[in-house]
Amino acid sequence: MRNYEKQILDGEGKDDYARYMRTDALLALQRTPEEVVHRDELLFQIVHQSTELWLKLAVSDLTEATARVPDGDLLPAAELLQRSALAIHVITEHLEMLRHLSPWDFQTIRTILGHGSGADSPGWRSLHKAGHGMARAFAVFAESRGLDVAELYRARRATPELQLVEAMIEWDERVSIWRVRHYKVLTRVLGNQSIGTQGTQVDTLAKLIEYKFFPQLWEVRTELTATGPMGDYHLADS
Ligand code: HEM
Numbered sequence: 680m681r682n683y684e685k686q687i688l689d690g691e692g693k694d695d696y697a698r699y700m701r702t703d704a705l706l707a708l709q710r711t712p713e714e715v716v717h718r719d720e721l722l723f724q725i726v727h728q729s730t731e732l733w734l735k736l737a738v739s740d741l742t743e744a745t746a747r748v749p750d751g752d753l754l755p756a757a758e759l760l761q762r763s764a765l766a767i768h769v770i771t772e773h774l775e776m777l778r779h780l781s782p783w784d785f786q787t788i789r790t791i792l793g794h795g796s797g798a799d800s801p802g803w804r805s806l807h808k809a810g811h812g813m814a815r816a817f818a819v820f821a822e823s824r825g826l827d828v829a830e831l832y833r834a835r836r837a838t839p840e841l842q843l844v845e846a847m848i849e850w851d852e853r854v855s856i857w858r859v860r861h862y863k864v865l866t867r868v869l870g871n872q873s874i875g876t877q878g879t880q881v882d883t884l885a886k887l888i889e890y891k892f893f894p895q896l897w898e899v900r901t902e903l904t905a906t907g908p909m910g911d912y913h914l915a916d917s
Contacts, residue, residue: 717787719780726777727797730770734802737766741809741850748816751824753839760813760846767806767853774860777868785868789876796877797861810854810892817847817893828899829906844896851892858888 690698697703709724744759797803821828831841865881873881891897904912 716791717784719784720788720791722776722780723785723788726773727800730773731800731802733766733770733773734800734806737763737770738802738805738809740766741806741813744846745809745813745816748813748820748843751820751839753843757839757842757846760843760850764846764850764853767850767857771853771857771860774857774864777864780868782868782870792876794876796875796879798875798877798879806854810850813847813850814893817843818895828896829902832899832903847893848896851896854892855888855890858884858890862888 686693686695686698688695688698690701692698692701692703708728710720712718715721740759740763744756744763747753747756747759820826826840828844831838831844834841862881862884865875865884869875869881871882875881904910
């Protein structure tokens with residue numbers, strides 16, 4: 680009979696769970712109660728650290744999705760993109776935890792951050808790079824196949840091409856929604872006119888909310904409105 684008490688994996692940790700998940704290393708990554716200047720550092724660090732992990736997955740899935748596009752492997756690409764988008768949704772929900780961070784308590788936490796800022800998040804930077812990689816791969820694919828995205832929408836058929844562009848739009852939208860929530864956290868915790876630990880005024884981050892990775896896919900919406908039955912509601916025609 681199997682002895683489930685016996686640990687069978689190599690590695691550090693008292694049991695197989697600790698050895699595979701590397702929980703000793705993971706749980707040692709937060710400042711200890713002796714080190715912290717404020718008890719909410721734990722909340723602050725855990726939201727940031729877990730975000731980095733989810734971003735790692737989001738980037739990995741997006742990169743894999745991008746690699747499928749040149750071969751026309753569009754359905755797997757769309758599925759991977761959806762998973763990447765869901766990871767971004769998950770980190771957006773993480774920001775909810777910061778509702779419990781009081782603006783006055785954060786003033787104490789800020790004193791020990793140096794010039795450290797989420798603007799230097801390695802996960803966020805990789806996400807940007809990977810997002811642009813997907814935009815390039817799609818542009819090359821669309822060009823080589825003579826793809827007319829507006830026609831995909833008019834045809835209303837659930838083709839792999841349509842599923843991919845919808846997954847791309849969702850991904851782009853999720854990034855923007857993260858930025859909305861992050862901006863709201865900032866204004867709530869720091870105030871609109873304040874300056875971040877990297878010298879950026881909080882209000883300037885509002886402009887980034889409109890940033891688009893796949894602008895052509897958004898422009899198609901305008902094109903559909905302009906050429907639809909209510910086309911005279913389009914600015915260019917007024
Ligand atoms: C109390 C919570 C937070 C505050 C007060 C805050 C503050 C700021 C500020 C002021 C900036 C502008 C750059 C600067 O001068 O520092 C910024 C940018 C940024 N922060 Fe945060 N942040 C918070 C939470 C988070 C979390 C949980 C993450 C997740 C990793 C994060 C990621 C980022 C990113 C990626 C940027 C670049 C902005 C962009 O590209 O849209 N922040 N943050």
